[in-house]
Structures are given as structure tokens and as C-alpha cells.
Amino acid sequence: MNRRSFLKSAALGVADLVLPGCIGTMVKSWGGRPDVLFIAIDDMNDWTTLFNPKNPIKTPNLLRLAKRGMFFSKAYCAAPACTPSRTAILTGYRPTTSGSYKNDDFLRDVAPDAVTLPDYFRKSGYSAKGAGKIFTHFNGAMGGDPAGKSFDDFQPMQQTRGPRKNYNGYTEKEAPLNETCFDWGQHIQKMIDIDMVEYIEKVMEQKRDKPMFLAAGIFKPHLPFYAPPETFQKYTFDETIFPKIKKNDLDDVPEIGKEMAHTEHFIYSNTTAKPDNDPGSLKKMIQCYQASADFADQMVGRLIDKLDETGRADNTIIVLWADHGYHLGDKESCVKFTLWEKANHVPFIIVAPKVTKPGSRCDRPVSLLDIYPTLVELAGLPQKQDLDGKSLVPLLRNPTQKWHPALMTWGKGNHAVRSDRWRYIRYSDGSQELYDHSRDPWEWTNLATVPEYAQVMKEHEKWLPANEK
Ligand SMILES: [Ca+2]
Numbered sequence: 001m002n003r004r005s006f007l008k009s010a011a012l013g014v015a016d017l018v019l020p021g022c023i024g025t026m027v028k029s030w031g032g033r034p035d036v037l038f039i040a041i042d043d044m045n046d047w048t049t050l051f052n053p054k055n056p057i058k059t060p061n062l063l064r065l066a067k068r069g070m071f072f073s074k075a076y077c078a079a080p081a082c083t084p085s086r087t088a089i090l091t092g093y094r095p096t097t098s099g100s101y102k103n104d105d106f107l108r109d110v111a112p113d114a115v116t117l118p119d120y121f122r123k124s125g126y127s128a129k130g131a132g133k134i135f136t137h138f139n140g141a142m143g144g145d146p147a148g149k150s151f152d153d154f155q156p157m158q159q160t161r162g163p164r165k166n167y168n169g170y171t172e173k174e175a176p177l178n179e180t181c182f183d184w185g186q187h188i189q190k191m192i193d194i195d196m197v198e199y200i201e202k203v204m205e206q207k208r209d210k211p212m213f214l215a216a217g218i219f220k221p222h223l224p225f226y227a228p229p230e231t232f233q234k235y236t237f238d239e240t241i242f243p244k245i246k247k248n249d250l251d252d253v254p255e256i257g258k259e260m261a262h263t264e265h266f267i268y269s270n271t272t273a274k275p276d277n278d279p280g281s282l283k284k285m286i287q288c289y290q291a292s293a294d295f296a297d298q299m300v301g302r303l304i305d306k307l308d309e310t311g312r313a314d315n316t317i318i319v320l321w322a323d324h325g326y327h328l329g330d331k332e333s334c335v336k337f338t339l340w341e342k343a344n345h346v347p348f349i350i351v352a353p354k355v356t357k358p359g360s361r362c363d364r365p366v367s368l369l370d371i372y373p374t375l376v377e378l379a380g381l382p383q384k385q386d387l388d389g390k391s392l393v394p395l396l397r398n399p400t401q402k403w404h405p406a407l408m409t410w411g412k413g414n415h416a417v418r419s420d421r422w423r424y425i426r427y428s429d430g431s432q433e434l435y436d437h438s439r440d441p442w443e444w445t446n447l448a449t450v451p452e453y454a455q456v457m458k459e460h461e462k463w464l465p466a467n468e469k
Contacts, residue, residue, distance in 0.1 A: 033211040033379055034353070035316040036121065037307060040215070041296050042082065042133055042222035043336060045325035046345045047243070048293065056241045057293045058234060061301035062347055065320060067359045069351030070396055074365040076406040076418055077324040080336045080343040082222075083107075083136050084409075085323040085368065090116045090135060090150075092372035092387035095409045099469040102411065107135055107145060115384070116150045117372050121213040124381045129203050130215030131155035132196030133222075155199040157219060160226070161189040167226075168280040168288075170270075182267060184225035184288030185279065186232050193218050193299045201306045211379075218299045221292035221326075231291045231298070237277075240287040243330040243342075244442045250332055252446040254431030260338045260410065261327075267334040286328050317378050318351040321368050330442060339416040339425045340443050341435075344408045352378050355396050362399035365406040365418045366392060405463050412468055417460040424460035432457065 048059040050066060051073065078088035079095050087093075087100035087107050091114040095101045099110040107114070118128035128151045135145055137157060145151070160181065167185025200216045220227070250258050262268070271282035278284065300320065307313050325343045327333035336343045348368065350356060355378065369389035376384055377391040394401060405419040413428025423443065425433040432448040434457055447453045 033125070035211050035312060036126075036213045036375060036379065037303065037316050037318045038118075038130075038213065038215040038375075039300060039303060039318065039320040040086070040132075040134060040217045041300075041320070041322040041347065042217075042219050043324065043326050044221055044293050044296055044322035044347055045328075045342055046347070047290075047328070048297075048347065050347050056235075057290045057297075059294070059297040059300075059347075061297045061304065062320070062349065065300065065304060065318065065351060066349050066361075069318065069349060069356035069358065070360045070362055070399065072348040072350075072362050072364075072366050074363060074406070074418070074420075075321070075346050075348030076344045076365060076367055076408055077322075077346055078367060078369045078407070079409050080324040080338060081410070082133075082323055086135050087111070088388075089321070089323075089368050089371050090118075092117065092369065092384065092389055094369060094388045094407070094465065096412075096465040096468040097388055101409065103136075116145060117375065118150045118213050118215060120372075120376065120381065120384060121379070122150075122152065124379075125210060126213045126379075127152050127208060127210040128213040128215070129153045130217065131157075131199035132193065132215075132217030133157045133219045134215050134217040151215070153203075155196070157217065158192040158195045160192055160224060163187075163189075168284065169278070170280055181224040182264075183223070184285055184292070186229045186291075187224075187226035188229065191220070191226065191228065191295065193220055193296070197299055197302050200303060204306050204310050204312075216299075216303055218296045220296040220299070221289055225285065225288035225292040227288070227291035227295040231295050232287075234294060235287050235291045237284070237287055240283050240290070242283070242286060243328050245330050246442070246444045249330075249444055252449075253433065254427055254429075256414065256427040256429060256431060257338070257425070257433060260414075261331050261333040261335075263333075263337045264335045268329065268332055271334065272329070282329050282334075285334065289326070289328055314353050316351075316353070317375065318349070319371060319375065320347065320349045321371065322346040322348075323368075337410065339408055339410050339414060339433075341418075341423060341437070341441070344416065344418075350374070350392070350396060352396060355393070360399060362395050363420070364395060364399070364401075364403040365420060366395065366403065367406040367408075405460065407463055407465070409465075415464050417463045419460065422456060422460060424457055426461070426464060434460075 048057040050059045050062040077085040079085045083103045084100045122128045166183040274281040276283040370392045373391040377393045408416040416425045423435045434447040435443040
């Protein structure tokens with residue numbers, strides 16, 4: 001023990017001295033406050049075995065985590081892009097409240113004084129640390145909170161290492177490696193998510209005198225779709241499965257919807273134009289996305305293993321989410337940036353010891369906006385009054401109880417409402433879409449112009465925001 005930590009422990013009193021693994025002492029000294037392990041995944045859609053054992057992307061570690069708590073089978077982001085989705089989760093404000101609608105609407109530009117989720121925990125006596133991608137890529141140190149208000153310590157996301165030339169042969173739209181890189185393939189250099197995990201492991205091993213809010217931001221499967229060669233052994237090229245793609249799927253979609261689908265359209269048009277065996281083809285892209293998502297799952301496994309090793313799992317709330325989904329050629333789209341199911345439906349798991357029943361499942365539509373008030377309630381912190389979301393604790397206790405639909409926003413004036421059965425979309429020009437998920441999981445048939453569904457649309461319209469910043 002160094003002098004500083006000795007003085008600190010002396011000031012706290014011997015009974016408060018915390019040693020790793022001493023749960024009883026921890027609970028006593030921390031007033032019963034649990035730790036929080038906050039795991040973010042980037043761009044992981046619902047095509048995983050967490051949702052259906054027949055899906056191609058194998059996520060045994062997400063399944064392992066779900067077995068400890070509650071899996072939300074219909075969880076949706078607040079916005080289908082990194083910055084606005086994460087801003088909503090971390091401030092507790094919808095895009096229409098904060099004004100963070102698109103990727104360059106950064107946290108401190110739109111909400112300079114917002115008390116972020118980790119900061120709220122800090123103000124309530126927690127230590128908040130983290131690493132990797134939490135708020136956004138590289139927007140300042142401290143996890144993308146340039147104001148430095150969110151964490152006591154943070155290891156920023158590293159730059160992707162190499163290669164000098166893209167694996168997939170793309171030269172157009174090639175971005176510097178510290179930005180999004182439109183590349184995919186087998187990666188032989190150290191993946192940057194390993195750096196993040198190593199930091200989190202180190203923090204988990206440290207002695208401390210406070211409860212901990214620990215944020216682990218996994219960057220995969222975000223572009224570039226990289227994974228180590230050994231991961232690719234599970235995803236052979238010949239066995240790559242395509243999503244269900246309907247020809248002329250967008251014929252019944254309003255213009256704004258088509259524009260959204262065709263963001264970064266060069267990826268879709270180039271990948272589909274290339275023969276399957278080309279390293280830049282759609283088939284290759286899908287294979288690499290799958291391997292990259294598998295790699296993200298492996299990182300989750302390492303985090304859980306380490307937590308178990310510390311002996312603190314019984315006193316740790318774990319929340320795992322992905323910031324939004326991804327289209328892989330379905331709906332003529334190879335991006336997130338749409339208001340459809342595939343771009344907004346995400347993995348979401350909450351493990352709250354003594355609250356969630358192990359292996360339970362909630363099929364109600366919920367929003368990631370609800371994470372902030374949920375964690376505040378689970379940790380027993382004072383309620384924060386101005387949040388837009390609603391605590392999910394009632395669903396954690398009773399997953400079948402009545403709940404309201406989830407709202408998604410992509411750009412000012414464009415919203416989707418997802419209820420148990422329907423997805424209703426309204427764009428800024430008043431054009432609409434309606435999909436019946438009981439019959440149409442890939443959203444092929446827009447029912448908005450069918451008169452008999454007018455009432456269904458009216459019921460969903462009620463949930464659109466009344467005001468927009
Ligand atoms: Ca993202």
C-alpha cells in the first residue's frame with residue numbers, strides 16, 4: 001500500500017478498507033451500492049444466435065450473459081447512428097430534446113451542461129472509469145466527452161492498426177484508418193478491442209474504496225469489418241448466408257426512405273456488382289461482418305470471465321447494448337442510417353443480481369433511452385427528474401406487463417414507432433410506412449396506403465414527439 005492509499009484508507013476507517021473479492025466488506029463500505037459494468041457494442045444487429053439459434057452469427061457469450069439476467073428481444077436504439085444513439089443513452093435525452101440527430105451532432109456541442117450517466121454515478125459517490133468507444137470515436141479524450149466530465153479515468157479508443165492497403169481492394173472512399181474505413185477481411189495485427197479489454201481487466205484487478213461504474217466500449221463489428229484469422233474458421237466463405245433480399249423491395253417506399261437506404265450507396269452498388277469471390281463483394285462483406293461480430297462476442301466473454309475472477313459478479317449490475325443495427329444488403333442497403341427494423345433492433349441484456357430472474361426474457365418493445373433511469377433506480381441513486389426515458393425496473397420484475405412502444409428518430413422530423421406487432425414510420429414530408437411484423441419480419445410490404453390500416457397508424461402516431469429541438 002502506498003502512502004496515498006494508506007491515508008485514504010485511514011481516513012475511511014479500517015472497516016472500509018476494501019480488498020478484491022471481499023464482497024461483505026464491499027457492501028458494508030459502499031452502503032450496499034452495486035458496481036456497474038456497462039458494455040457497449042458498436043453496430044451489432046440482430047442476426048445473432050442471441051435472437052435465434054438458427055441465425056448465422058454465433059454469440060455464445062451474449063447467450064451466457066443472457067442466462068444470468070434478462071434478455072430484451074425487442075430493444076431499439078433512439079437513433080440509428082453512433083453519435084445520436086450514444087448521446088441519447090448517456091444523457092437520457094431523446095434526439096428531439098438534445099438536438100443530437102446525426103453523427104456530427106456531438107454531445108458537448110448540443111448539450112454542453114448535460115450530466116452524463118457515468119457523471120451522475122460519480123456525483124453519487126461512484127468512481128467512473130472506462131475505455132474504448134463509449135460516446136463516439138475520437139471526439140476528444142475522456143471517451144468522447146471533450147468536457148472531461150464523465151469519467152475519472154478513461155483510455156480512449158485506439159487507432160486501427162494497418163493494413164497499408166485495404167484487404168477488400170477498395171480504393172474509392174478510402175478513409176484514413178483513424179476514421180471509418182470501408183474495408184473488410186482477415187486481420188493479422190492486434191485488434192484495438194483487445195487494448196480496451198486489457199484496460200478494463202487491469203481496473204477490475206485494482207483495489208479501491210468506492211463502488212465502480214466501469215464502461216467497456218467494444219468497437220467491433222463496426223467498419224472496418226476485421227477479425228483475426230482464427231475467427232474466420234467459423235465463418236467459411238462458401239457457407240456464407242445472405243439476408244433475405246427482395247427484388248424491387250423499395251418500390252413501395254417513400255423518397256426519403258429510399259435516400260436513407262442509399263446513404264453510402266457505393267458500398268451496396270459496388271459489392272453487388274462484383275462476383276461473389278471478389279474480396280470486395282457483398283458475399284465477402286457479409287462473411288466479414290459475421291466474423292467481426294463474433295469477435296465482439298469474444299470480447300464480451302473476456303469481460304465476464306474477468307469479472308467472475310474478481311468475485312464481484314454477485315454485486316455487479318451488467319448492462320449490455322449495441323448502439324444500433326445494420327443492413328447487410330437487405331433493403332438495398334449496406335449501412336445503418338434507416339428507420340427500418342434491421343438498423344434499429346439491437347441486443348440488450350440486463351443482469352441485476354436479486355432483481356432479474358436468470359434466463360428471463362422480455363418481449364415488450366423497449367428503448368435504449370431507458371438505460372439511464374433504469375441504472376439509477378437499480379443502484380438506488382436519487383431519481384433524475386428531467387430524463388426522457390422510463391426505468392425498466394417494472395419489466396425486470398414482470399416482463400409481460402403492459403408497456404409503451406419504442407420511438408426511433410433519424411434526422412429531424414423522421415421517426416419510427418415500434419409496438420409489439422407494428423412498425424410505423426413517418427418522414428418529415430408526411431410520407432409514411434407501416435409493416436406488420438406478425439407476417440412480414442423483413443418489412444417487404446408497406447401497408448401505409450391500405451385503408452383498413454388507417455386506425456393502426458393513428459394509434460401509432462400518438463407516440464410521435466410533439467416538439468423537436
Ligand atoms: Ca455505431
